[in-house]
Amino acid sequence: MIRFILTGISKLPFSLLYMLSSTVAFLLQYIVRYRAKVIYRNLKNSFPEKSEAEIKQITKDFYLNLTDVSFESLKLVSISKEELEKRVRITNIDVPMSTLDNGQSHLGLTSHLCNWEWLLQICAVQSKYPIDAVYKPLHNKKMDTFVYNLRARFGAHPVAMKDTLRELIKNRKTVRSMAMVADQTPPHSEIQHWATFLNQYTPFYVGGDKIGGAMQMPVLFVSMKRIKRGYYEVTFEILKNIPIAKEGHEITERYINRLEACIKEQPANWLWSHKRWKHVEAKIVRKGTVV
Numbered sequence: 001m002i003r004f005i006l007t008g009i010s011k012l013p014f015s016l017l018y019m020l021s022s023t024v025a026f027l028l029q030y031i032v033r034y035r036a037k038v039i040y041r042n043l044k045n046s047f048p049e050k051s052e053a054e055i056k057q058i059t060k061d062f063y064l065n066l067t068d069v070s071f072e073s074l075k076l077v078s079i080s081k082e083e084l085e086k087r088v089r090i091t092n093i094d095v096p097m098s099t100l101d102n103g104q105s106h107l108g109l110t111s112h113l114c115n116w117e118w119l120l121q122i123c124a125v126q127s128k129y130p131i132d133a134v135y136k137p138l139h140n141k142k143m144d145t146f147v148y149n150l151r152a153r154f155g156a157h158p159v160a161m162k163d164t165l166r167e168l169i170k171n172r173k174t175v176r177s178m179a180m181v182a183d184q185t186p187p188h189s190e191i192q193h194w195a196t197f198l199n200q201y202t203p204f205y206v207g208g209d210k211i212g213g214a215m216q217m218p219v220l221f222v223s224m225k226r227i228k229r230g231y232y233e234v235t236f237e238i239l240k241n242i243p244i245a246k247e248g249h250e251i252t253e254r255y256i257n258r259l260e261a262c263i264k265e266q267p268a269n270w271l272w273s274h275k276r277w278k279h280v281e282a283k284i285v286r287k288g289t290v291v
Helices: 002-010 014-032 036-046 052-077 081-087 094-101 116-126 141-152 161-170 207-215 250-265
Strands: 088-090 106-110 131-135 157-160 177-181 193-197 200-204 219-228 231-240
Touching: 002 052, 002 141, 014 052, 036 052, 052 116, 052 141, 081 088, 081 116, 088 116, 094 106, 094 219, 094 231, 106 116, 106 207, 116 131, 116 141, 116 177, 116 219, 116 231, 131 161, 141 157, 157 161, 161 207, 177 207, 193 250, 200 250, 207 219, 207 250, 219 250, 231 250
Parallel strands: 088 231, 106 177, 106 219, 131 157, 131 177
Antiparallel strands: 193 200, 219 231
């Protein structure tokens, strides 16, 4: 029943879809107050220089971003390649294509900034090479299958995080892209690197360093910005070319710096409802690592 409803919503025209999104955003912010305390705390700690009025405006814009991204992602059930390409423009497709055309697979690091689901799909549509997308499976099996099929619709290959190394080894002789959303919070037991990010000490996954170093794959940063409602722009840049050191966290640090700059440019478009700093109170830090 839920999948039937979601599929029905996806077939609505964009004008109605955004009207629905605006209504849900209002309800989440003012009636349900969805994670209101978490969002406020995250924004205040990240932008101590901003006034209450500025924080309030970012919060309002964030709720609309959150619901827009959710409904836009549902639209992947029915959206055409042509419509997707009209709404998401890649500014420099030559950057990722240059490494692939030279016979070199690469790793792309992105974030929960703007619509990461549309980002994967536009890359799958415009690349003639396979794309593996690392993801965390949902606990609900039916919803996991629904989301998996959305992500695979235009040819991307979703890979469960626990299977990443196996897939890399299996496909090491095939030129391909691997995509990873790298701004998630690692479990406390898996934290290997802390950094100052948005004025707070923050744990990060170090998959970029590990995969880049182990597989000797160039690592790219993939940014996304909203041009206007329902329209986005994607830009690639090389974080690190090979050879890549097998030790250290240079790639992670470069990723953090670029991500912070992108968030500051369009702060409402990041996922502020996520409990990004939930491990900070329990940390013991020495030279940037947990001991």
